[in-house]
Amino acid sequence: MAVPTLTVEHVTKRFGTTEFGVTAVEDFTFDVAEGEFVSVIGPSGCGKSTLFHIIGGLTGDYQGRVTVGGETVNGPHPAIGMVFQEESTFPWRNVIDNVAFPLELRGVSRAERLERALHYVTMVGLRGFEQRYPAELSGGMRQRVSIARTLAAQPKILLMDEPFASLDEQTRLLLGAKVTQIQQRLRQTTLLITHSLTEAVQLSDRIVVMTFRPGRVRRIVEVRLPRPRGDDILTSPEFGRYVAELWVDLREEANRGLDAAEHLAT
Amino acid sequence: MIRLAPVFGLVTLIAAGLALQGLIAIDVVSRYVVPPPSEVLAALGRIVVEEQVPARFLLTSAETFAAGLLILTAGVPAGFWLYHSRPFRRAFEPWVAAWAAAPLVLAYPLFLVLFGRSSITIVILGVAAGTAPVILKTVEGLAATRTVLIDVGRSLRLTRGQMFRKILFPAAMPAIFTGLRLGLTFSLINIVGVEFLINLGGLGQLINELAERYDLAGTYAAIGFVLLASMLFFVCLEHIERWLRRAYG
Ligand SMILES: Nc1ncnc2c1ncn2[C@@H]1O[C@H](COP(=O)(O)OP(=O)(O)OP(=O)(O)O)[C@@H](O)[C@H]1O
Ligand SMILES: [Mg+2]
Numbered sequence: 001m002a003v004p005t006l007t008v009e010h011v012t013k014r015f016g017t018t019e020f021g022v023t024a025v026e027d028f029t030f031d032v033a034e035g036e037f038v039s040v041i042g043p044s045g046c047g048k049s050t051l052f053h054i055i056g057g058l059t060g061d062y063q064g065r066v067t068v069g070g071e072t073v074n075g076p077h078p079a080i081g082m083v084f085q086e087e088s089t090f091p092w093r094n095v096i097d098n099v100a101f102p103l104e105l106r107g108v109s110r111a112e113r114l115e116r117a118l119h120y121v122t123m124v125g126l127r128g129f130e131q132r133y134p135a136e137l138s139g140g141m142r143q144r145v146s147i148a149r150t151l152a153a154q155p156k157i158l159l160m161d162e163p164f165a166s167l168d169e170q171t172r173l174l175l176g177a178k179v180t181q182i183q184q185r186l187r188q189t190t191l192l193i194t195h196s197l198t199e200a201v202q203l204s205d206r207i208v209v210m211t212f213r214p215g216r217v218r219r220i221v222e223v224r225l226p227r228p229r230g231d232d233i234l235t236s237p238e239f240g241r242y243v244a245e246l247w248v249d250l251r252e253e254a255n256r257g258l259d260a261a262e263h264l265a266t
Numbered sequence: 267m268i269r270l271a272p273v274f275g276l277v278t279l280i281a282a283g284l285a286l287q288g289l290i291a292i293d294v295v296s297r298y299v300v301p302p303p304s305e306v307l308a309a310l311g312r313i314v315v316e317e318q319v320p321a322r323f324l325l326t327s328a329e330t331f332a333a334g335l336l337i338l339t340a341g342v343p344a345g346f347w348l349y350h351s352r353p354f355r356r357a358f359e360p361w362v363a364a365w366a367a368a369p370l371v372l373a374y375p376l377f378l379v380l381f382g383r384s385s386i387t388i389v390i391l392g393v394a395a396g397t398a399p400v401i402l403k404t405v406e407g408l409a410a411t412r413t414v415l416i417d418v419g420r421s422l423r424l425t426r427g428q429m430f431r432k433i434l435f436p437a438a439m440p441a442i443f444t445g446l447r448l449g450l451t452f453s454l455i456n457i458v459g460v461e462f463l464i465n466l467g468g469l470g471q472l473i474n475e476l477a478e479r480y481d482l483a484g485t486y487a488a489i490g491f492v493l494l495a496s497m498l499f500f501v502c503l504e505h506i507e508r509w510l511r512r513a514y515g
Contacts, residue, residue, distance in 0.1 A: 053417075056417075057421075058420055076422075076423050082421040084417065084418065086412075090415065090418075090433070090436070092437070101432075105422060105428065
């Protein structure tokens with residue numbers, strides 16, 4: 001296997017005091033090789049976003065170590081581009097200027113950055129909406145603007161936190177396929193955080209299954225499906241087997257999540 | 267619908283004027299307390315000619331404009347500073363809020379002693395009255411900036427200056443402009459008030475003089491010019507805000 005570009009070593013993160021607090025992530029270890037597509041999957045509230053913020057260098061104060069290209073990360077790393085789970089478009093910029101934002105920071109000329117931004121706007125299916133402002137778009141469209149903005153920066157490592165969550169199943173499949181196309185072409189190292197089984201199997205080389213609170217690595221599944229993964233693969237029995245296998249793990253963790261909530265409620 | 271709204275406003279105003287005129291005509295409202303609107307309208311032209319309204323209007327507007335510039339250059343950075351340093355914000359924000367609510371104009375004798383009986387004193391009082399809301403609204407707007415937008419900036423490794431120009435300032439801009447509108451209004455009220463009290467300067471002094479002459483219609487007409495100044499400032503601010511929004515879009 002190729003050298004790991006991104007490693008997460010024994011990462012533990014607690015919120016609150018030792019007495020009253022939650023351990024969001026515990027002793028979490030995995031790595032992503034160069035050009036590899038890895039998904040992290042787990043039920044709601046298991047610590048996925050916490051992990052995302054730690055890897056992105058936005059959260060300090062944790063135990064363990066995150067490295068990029070062998071260097072310990074402290075603070076946002078220039079090789080990493082992030083797509084956030086929450087709505088993160090700039091409401092005062094229109095679509096094209098939102099997407100061109102990272103290029104603007106690098107001092108790319110206006111004409112060139114608009115042209116490059118337009119390419120990504122088209123890719124996420126928003127051609128014709130360049131001049132619209134986020135307030136005039138649907139939630140799913142805004143999320144696509146955020147995805148395009150991060151892709152426009154062409155980061156070596158792409159970090160995405162449930163980027164397709166607000167999209168319908170059809171758009172999600174199509175956009176997922178497009179993102180993997182780019183990822184394969186640019187050989188981008190990608191870490192996708194998701195709670196969707198099919199999405200994880202469709203896109204990943206490997207899948208890290210998380211346990212529910214504290215978030216630990218339950219299992220790492222290697223997806224041995226050929227690429228590119230067209231419709232024939234999505235409907236194949238192997239695909240179904242992977243989904244079914246993951247579902248067994250995930251159902252248990254999701255149940256624990258629900259039980260924990262019930263416990264608190266009573 | 268949108269174009270009908272100003273017409274509707276104007277019609278309401280005219281209707282209210284006519285109603286008042288009627289009430290005064292049938293002696294329900296005493297003409298010695300409220301002059302008939304028709305007389306106020308007639309007085310507009312008269313005071314322009316006889317009482318140097320253009321010069322006074324310019325003076326009061328210039329004082330307010332100067333105060334507004336000072337409020338902007340002091341209030342917005344002060345707001346940024348309070349936002350950036352948590353302990354100072356905790357320490358000072360309640361005081362700024364108290365300051366915003368204080369009837370500073372009552373302290374005008376102190377200002378007279380400190381700065382003399384001049385336009386400078388008037389501008390300083392205007393600044394004193396209008397800065398606090400700008401500071402408060404700036405802090406509020408900055409604090410309300412969504413964390414995820416700041417995170418986007420951090421993940422793209424923005425410098426402090428870029429974070430301010432490209433994210434914090436545009437995010438806080440609507441609140442900052444609300445603060446400026448409030449601040450400018452407070453400032454104008456206080457400037458006219460002090461002019462009235464110390465009988466110096468522009469429209470405030472005119473209101474004082476006309477009132478002392480029992481020229482009620484003239485007094486109300488002069489107040490009309492204060493309203494005009496206030497409206498002009500609002501329109502200007504609106505244009506600046508729209509222009510800035512486009513510049514940042
Ligand atoms: N800033 C914070 N302060 C305190 N607790 C937090 C904070 N952020 C997250 N948590 C807690 O950590 C746990 C994990 O949260 P996290 O957001 O990482 O979950 P998630 O897996 O991303 O969930 P979802 O799929 O719903 O987005 C939760 O129990 C949450 O309450
Ligand atoms: Mg999350």
